[in-house]
Amino acid sequence: MAKLSEARTFLKSFTNTDARKFVQSIMKRNYAEAIIEHHPDPQSIHRKAVIDKCQYLVDSTFQRIKQIQGSAEELFPLFARLSRNKQPRDEIWFDEFLQAYQLYKHQRKLRRRYEKIKGYLQGTSYCDIGCGGGDFVAFLKHQHESFQRVAGIDVMDWRTEAVKDEIGFQTLDLSQSDTFSEIKYDTMSCLAVLHHVGNTDETQGVFLQNIRHSLSDGGRLIIEEDVMLPKDELKNNPYYQHQLESLKGQQYPLSDFLKFDYATQKDCIIQIDFLANALAVGVPEMAFPCGFRSIKEWTTLLEKNGYEVEEVKIAGFVPGNFNQSSHVYFVLNKK
Ligand SMILES: C[S@@+](CC[C@H](N)C(=O)[O-])C[C@H]1O[C@@H](n2cnc3c(N)ncnc32)[C@H](O)[C@@H]1O
Incomplete structure (x- = not known):
């Protein structure tokens, strides 16, 4: 059903x-x-x-x-x-x-993502929530020398043989109440996962609280999501305006996307997400509750669930990515 x-x-x-x-x-x-x-x-x-x-x-x-x-x-x-x-x-x-x-999936995409988030990584332990194949965790183990412990968590064990001996791993369904990692981590990431978890404050809230319980005190969470960027949310915010202005020259789809209203932007993101995961990634069996939000809607939910939003970095339709969408990174501290 x-x-x-x-x-x-x-x-x-x-x-x-x-x-x-x-x-x-x-x-x-x-x-x-x-x-x-x-x-x-x-x-x-x-x-x-x-x-x-x-x-x-x-x-x-x-x-x-x-x-x-x-x-x-x-x-x-x-x-x-x-x-x-x-x-x-x-x-x-x-x-x-x-x-x-x-080549992109197993090498280039990993480096590109790392470049985007490396400035936000902190401490000596790292865990990727919804780590999928686990390639990114294995990549960080070799790239980021400060991390002494690296691990992934996923509801399914999709790991490839190549990374199985490389990284720590727990099978956990963080959408279930009071399900979290007993091992605590200084930095956690949750990349392109939250919109697959649910589409209500409650379902996504439980997930965020479970991540929070898996973080060390003062720990950091980095979230990547595809977001709606409606005009009325952006117009009085010079911080977002400035980021978008500098991206527009490099990202040909961005100006057209920004002209759409909230509902059409959401329809674009839904189609991109289904088609990316069903076709190129090749896992149509994945859950698609389509829990997409705008930056403001995410910020409200994140603050309600015990996070302080340190930075919102708009990456947008990153040139050279196979599956481009309106990517945003939220850099959060555990309150
Ligand atoms: C779109 S994939 C993203 C995989 C990887 N983070 C990436 O960006 O390549 C979403 C991942 O979230 C995982 N996931 C979905 N619901 C989950 C849950 N309740 N608990 C843990 N992981 C979950 C899925 O199994 C899948 O690996």
């Missing part, structure tokens, strides 16, 4: 023509640019052919979603057929994509 309700949420967002056109257009361009940037042998690839293949991948996906004509029952079976992890793979996939994505 949960999957049907998630499918309805996606299909409703898909009826928003502005959002759908925006997402379809940025996905084609982002995939092509990311392949060209991250391919292990860029000299060997034919740019025009890559652009054409990305266009086909995205247009064919959107066409096939349209063909199910709003039938919620058919959406996840379609996503399962289109997933990069399906064997044999659907004909939308091509070698240049798969080769570039592999």
Whole structure:
């Protein structure tokens, strides 16, 4: 039943023509640019052919979603057929994509994320909540010398064999009341996870309190989320305005995204999130409660659950990322 309700949420967002056109257009361009940037042998690839293949991948996906004509029952079976992890793979996939994505996912993405958050890491112990494959934890173990202990927590053990002996790990469902780590950490991160946990103050609040109980006194939490950036929230805030102005010149989708109202921005983020996880990441079985919020809405929830917001860093539609969205980092201290 949960999957049907998630499918309805996606299909409703898909009826928003502005959002759908925006997402379809940025996905084609982002995939092509990311392949060209991250391919292990860029000299060997034919740019025009890559652009054409990305266009086909995205247009064919959107066409096939349209063909199910709003039938919620058919959406996840379609996503399962289109997933990069399906064997044999659907004909939308091509070698240049798969080769570039592999290098990006297991190496380049890790460094790019590390560069974004390294200034906020503190103390000697670190844990990534919702660590997925665990690659980022293993990467930090080698990159960040101050960390003597590194670990991941996830409700599922998705870890690859390569990292199993490298990092500490606990299987915990932090959405359950009073479920937290007995081991305390100085820095924790929660990257692209909270919107998969729930879509109410209560469900996300329980999760945030469990993370708080897993932090050392004075500990820090870094959250990455895709957020709505509605005009009325930004207009009286020079701090956000300044960040966005400096990003606009480097991020072609940002100006168009900012012109949309809250509801259309949310529909864009919903479509990007489903398509990223179902197609390239290849895990349509993931939970999609779509608990997206604006910066102000997150700040209210975070403060209510025992955090002080130290900094809000807008990363936006980061060029070279395969799956671009309106990324924001919240840097929080345990109160
Ligand atoms: C979109 S993935 C993000 C994975 C990784 N942080 C990244 O950015 O590549 C969301 C992750 O959150 C985990 N997750 C979802 N609900 C959870 C829960 N209740 N407790 C712990 N982890 C959870 C999922 O299993 C999944 O690994």
